[in-house]
Amino acid sequence: MVEEASNIHEQCNTQLNVVQIPSFEKEVQSCSPSGCVDQYLADPVEVDCTPSAHKQLQLSTEVPQVLQSGYTDPKETIKKVEDAVDSSSTREAGALTSSDQAKKNLCLSSLKLDENVEDLRNDESFNVFLKITSENVNDIADSDVNLNPVSGVQHSEQYAAQEANHHQRGIRRHLHFEAAIACKSGTTGNTNDLRTSLTNLNSLGLPHVERRATSSGGEAVSYVQSRSSKSSFCPFEVVRSTQNSRNSVMLSPLPSSMGLHLNSTVRSVSLGTDKFASRILTGYLSSQDKLVHERSNDLAEDPNSTSISAVAGTKFSYADVDQQEIQAGVAASSDTSNPINSLNPPCDSPPLERTEQQVAPCEGRMSTPQNAGSVEELDQVNSNRKRQACTYCLIMLHFFPHLANLSFWDASRKRTSNTSDSDGCKRCNCKRSKCLKLYCECFAAGVYCVDSCACESCFNKPEYEGLVLETRQQIESRNPLAFAPKVVKHATNSPAIIMEEGNWNTPSSARHKRGCNCKKSKCLKKYCECFQANVGCSNGCRCEGCQNSFGTMEACRRAENPSHEKLDTADRESGKDGSVEQFSPTWEGLADLRNLAPCSGALTSSSSTIRGCSKVSPAKLQWGSSIQPPAGSLHWHYSPVTLTQQLYESTGPHELTSDSALHDIMEDEDIPEILKDTSTPLKAVKASSPNQKKVLPPQCQSERQSSSSPRGFRSVRKFILQAMPSFPPLTPYSNFKGGVNKTENDQKDSIGNH
DNA sequence: GAGTTTGAAACT
DNA sequence: CAGTTTCAAACTC
Ligand SMILES: [Zn+2]
Ligand SMILES: [Zn+2]
Ligand SMILES: [Zn+2]
Ligand SMILES: [Zn+2]
Ligand SMILES: [Zn+2]
Ligand SMILES: [Zn+2]
Numbered sequence: 001m002v003e004e005a006s007n008i009h010e011q012c013n014t015q016l017n018v019v020q021i022p023s024f025e026k027e028v029q030s031c032s033p034s035g036c037v038d039q040y041l042a043d044p045v046e047v048d049c050t051p052s053a054h055k056q057l058q059l060s061t062e063v064p065q066v067l068q069s070g071y072t073d074p075k076e077t078i079k080k081v082e083d084a085v086d087s088s089s090t091r092e093a094g095a096l097t098s099s100d101q102a103k104k105n106l107c108l109s110s111l112k113l114d115e116n117v118e119d120l121r122n123d124e125s126f127n128v129f130l131k132i133t134s135e136n137v138n139d140i141a142d143s144d145v146n147l148n149p150v151s152g153v154q155h156s157e158q159y160a161a162q163e164a165n166h167h168q169r170g171i172r173r174h175l176h177f178e179a180a181i182a183c184k185s186g187t188t189g190n191t192n193d194l195r196t197s198l199t200n201l202n203s204l205g206l207p208h209v210e211r212r213a214t215s216s217g218g219e220a221v222s223y224v225q226s227r228s229s230k231s232s233f234c235p236f237e238v239v240r241s242t243q244n245s246r247n248s249v250m251l252s253p254l255p256s257s258m259g260l261h262l263n264s265t266v267r268s269v270s271l272g273t274d275k276f277a278s279r280i281l282t283g284y285l286s287s288q289d290k291l292v293h294e295r296s297n298d299l300a301e302d303p304n305s306t307s308i309s310a311v312a313g314t315k316f317s318y319a320d321v322d323q324q325e326i327q328a329g330v331a332a333s334s335d336t337s338n339p340i341n342s343l344n345p346p347c348d349s350p351p352l353e354r355t356e357q358q359v360a361p362c363e364g365r366m367s368t369p370q371n372a373g374s375v376e377e378l379d380q381v382n383s384n385r386k387r388q389a390c391t392y393c394l395i396m397l398h399f400f401p402h403l404a405n406l407s408f409w410d411a412s413r414k415r416t417s418n419t420s421d422s423d424g425c426k427r428c429n430c431k432r433s434k435c436l437k438l439y440c441e442c443f444a445a446g447v448y449c450v451d452s453c454a455c456e457s458c459f460n461k462p463e464y465e466g467l468v469l470e471t472r473q474q475i476e477s478r479n480p481l482a483f484a485p486k487v488v489k490h491a492t493n494s495p496a497i498i499m500e501e502g503n504w505n506t507p508s509s510a511r512h513k514r515g516c517n518c519k520k521s522k523c524l525k526k527y528c529e530c531f532q533a534n535v536g537c538s539n540g541c542r543c544e545g546c547q548n549s550f551g552t553m554e555a556c557r558r559a560e561n562p563s564h565e566k567l568d569t570a571d572r573e574s575g576k577d578g579s580v581e582q583f584s585p586t587w588e589g590l591a592d593l594r595n596l597a598p599c600s601g602a603l604t605s606s607s608s609t610i611r612g613c614s615k616v617s618p619a620k621l622q623w624g625s626s627i628q629p630p631a632g633s634l635h636w637h638y639s640p641v642t643l644t645q646q647l648y649e650s651t652g653p654h655e656l657t658s659d660s661a662l663h664d665i666m667e668d669e670d671i672p673e674i675l676k677d678t679s680t681p682l683k684a685v686k687a688s689s690p691n692q693k694k695v696l697p698p699q700c701q702s703e704r705q706s707s708s709s710p711r712g713f714r715s716v717r718k719f720i721l722q723a724m725p726s727f728p729p730l731t732p733y734s735n736f737k738g739g740v741n742k743t744e745n746d747q748k749d750s751i752g753n754h
Numbered sequence: 755g756a757g758t759t760t761g762a763a764a765c766t
Numbered sequence: 767c768a769g770t771t772t773c774a775a776a777c778t779c
Contacts, residue, residue, distance in 0.1 A: 428775090429775075430773080431773085432773065432774085433763095433772090433773065433774080437763070437773080439762080439763060439764085439772080439773045439774055440773095440774080444763095475763095475764095478764090482763090516761080518760085520760065520761085521759090521760065521776095525759095526760095526775080526776055526777085527760045527762095527775080527776060527777080528761085529761085529762080532775095
């Protein structure tokens with residue numbers, strides 16, 4: 001242990017850490033090394049180009065045979081899996097191997113970002129690199145097209161798709177953005193390419209971008225090290241380059257499916273019926289092609305869809321947030337290939353521990369206490385690591401805003417966490433849920449558990465992707481909103497407006513979608529979901545004696561409809577005095593967000609840096625890109641990302657640094673005003689939703705903003721409505737979710753219109 | 755760290 | 767749906 005720790009430490013200081021940001025999908029189909037994605041996807045073997053993907057496939061293949069036995073009740077499956085775990089894990093471990101191929105894929109260029117984080121400075125000037133990578137260097141030119149930094153245009157992102165194994169969708173080329181943090185400059189990569197990339201990046205307006213010449217091996221330098229199943233949560237995977245003495249470590253987007261269930265989601269999407277489900281489980285990996293084809297049919301995944309996504313991406317611009325969001329959603333929906341993945345937070349990615357990474361990640365993960373203990377110890381031992389973790393966290397959040405949804409980031413939580421603050425990335429601590437229920441934060445957040453989790457009997461791992469997806473679907477079938485972001489940003493469409501007025505913290509900024517039901521905490525503690533999310537209570541809340549410092553329900557209600565709208569809530573709150581009023585109207589509490597730091601103070605300080613990067617438009621990078629569920633689910637899953645992004649953009653670093661501000665934030669859009677409008681037919685939809693009572697968006701504030709919203713917005717809303725009608729679950733295709741297809745079509749249409 | 759409190763999630 | 771149980775986080779000591 002000690003030794004390892006020291007190694008880590010060293011790495012931290014000396015190695016080049018590259019964070020790979022999700023790749024943007026390129027519209028071009030042609031492609032890439034393997035030539036055609038479709039083919040590529042179809043035949044795993046060809047996936048070589050995507051090293052990590054390949055691995056993943058292997059891993060997947062390793063999935064216990066049990067899964068292949070056909071559809072079974074998740075519970076049963078779990079049992080079986082448990083039995084098979086040992087053997088499978090072992091095999092998996094063996095399967096992992098580092099891929100040199102990755103190098104090829106990597107890097108076209110790198111960006112160096114100044115590290116503003118104070119903590120990081122200590123570590124020898126950490127540099128953040130943004131690296132753009134494509135499968136083929138030649139693609140760079142294309143990348144220019146795609147990345148239009150200046151305009152903030154981003155394309156749909158596809159996570160490293162290729163890698164992903166899962167993926168199904170055909171993707172053609174993928175551009176990867178990588179952000180790398182380098183402790184020392186030793187970057188590498190093709191200088192020319194680099195420049196090109198840099199240029200692009202610069203155009204993006206990233207403040208801290210610097211050009212860095214490098215000579216190193218020209219190659220990218222880093223290859224993805226194993227994507228072990230272990231990790232998962234962090235958006236970035238740690239990659240190390242063995243090339244030179246520098247040992248650079250890089251975080252790369254996990255190949256597909258790793259951290260996020262989304263990937264899986266995509267896959268699941270294709271499953272409309274149990275039959276399909278079983279099929280998935282069964283053929284899981286082996287029958288990828290089939291899946292792909294099927295999916296195409298179902299999804300209409302045709303070239304068109306791909307195009308769409310690309311188009312959508314193009315449209316993205318910071319200027320029009322709304323648009324972005326929408327487009328993002330579209331892109332996401334259209335694209336399936338994505339692999340999103342996971343972000344493995346620093347924490348788990350042991351960052352730097354090669355051994356750990358390479359070796360069996362998953363297996364042990366049954367999380368025995370021992371593992372947890374060891375991990376913790378390491379963390380504790382290595383302060384650098386912690387720091388690094390923070391950095392990663394920042395980066396992750398920056399690029400993967402949706403991660404903000406996770407409470408893991410909560411600084412306070414870390415501090416108090418029983419597991420030790422160690423890396424600050426501690427996650428769940430499930431003992432009996434197998435991490436396959438919403439009780440598990442990881443599962444609920446749509447990410448796989450990672451080493452930093454202290455869970456027991458965990459099945460929320462990439463190895464059990466099928467099981468995870470199946471379970472997800474099951475839960476969604478019960479409650480389509482189960483995985484939807486809990487917090488929605490109130491439609492303030494224009495961030496600018498918010499900032500301008502300085503009233504960004506107005507009540508309208510965000511609210512808990514379903515509201516809380518606190519009885520004893522008075523919404524003053526984190527027991528309250530609203531409070532935990534740093535949002536005030538709204539009409540949707542049924543809390544008693546609400547004193548939410550971010551705004552009380554009563555206040556919210558009052559603010560909006562002083563006179564009428566006597567909601568039941570009012571009655572419920574009869575006991576309240578409304579004394580807290582001071583906060584409510586303005587929800588000043590939000591202001592505090594800036595004080596909060598997700599991972600640690602370091603994050604806060606660095607936020608500015610990230611912010612700059614954010615222009616790169618991370619938002620899309622993430623989920624949107626890859627995952628995409630064709631249906632409305634998409635919106636749910638992705639929109640949060642976008643939203644979050646918006647927040648940052650609009651409100652500044654606050655959210656970024658805030659500890660909980662980052663919870664799932666979703667644009668109000670998800671619940672279009674129309675829904676709010678009783679007269680609208682859509683209302684029915686609302687009703688259909690399980691938690692409708694709470695689901696209803698809080699009325700607070702909506703009116704004003706809606707009226708003020710730009711015209712374009714409205715159209716947007718419509719779009720969304722169409723798409724979301726049923727709050728589609730992960731399994732958009734499922735028959736029971738009728739209308740999904742239609743929705744998808746609608747989306748396309750909408751896009752086309754644009 | 756153990757034990758308690760809390761409210762969401764799951765179950766009936 | 768409502769009522770109850772289960773669960774894991776938040777909190778307390
Ligand atoms: Zn868990
Ligand atoms: Zn977990
Ligand atoms: Zn777990
Ligand atoms: Zn509450
Ligand atoms: Zn509340
Ligand atoms: Zn409340």
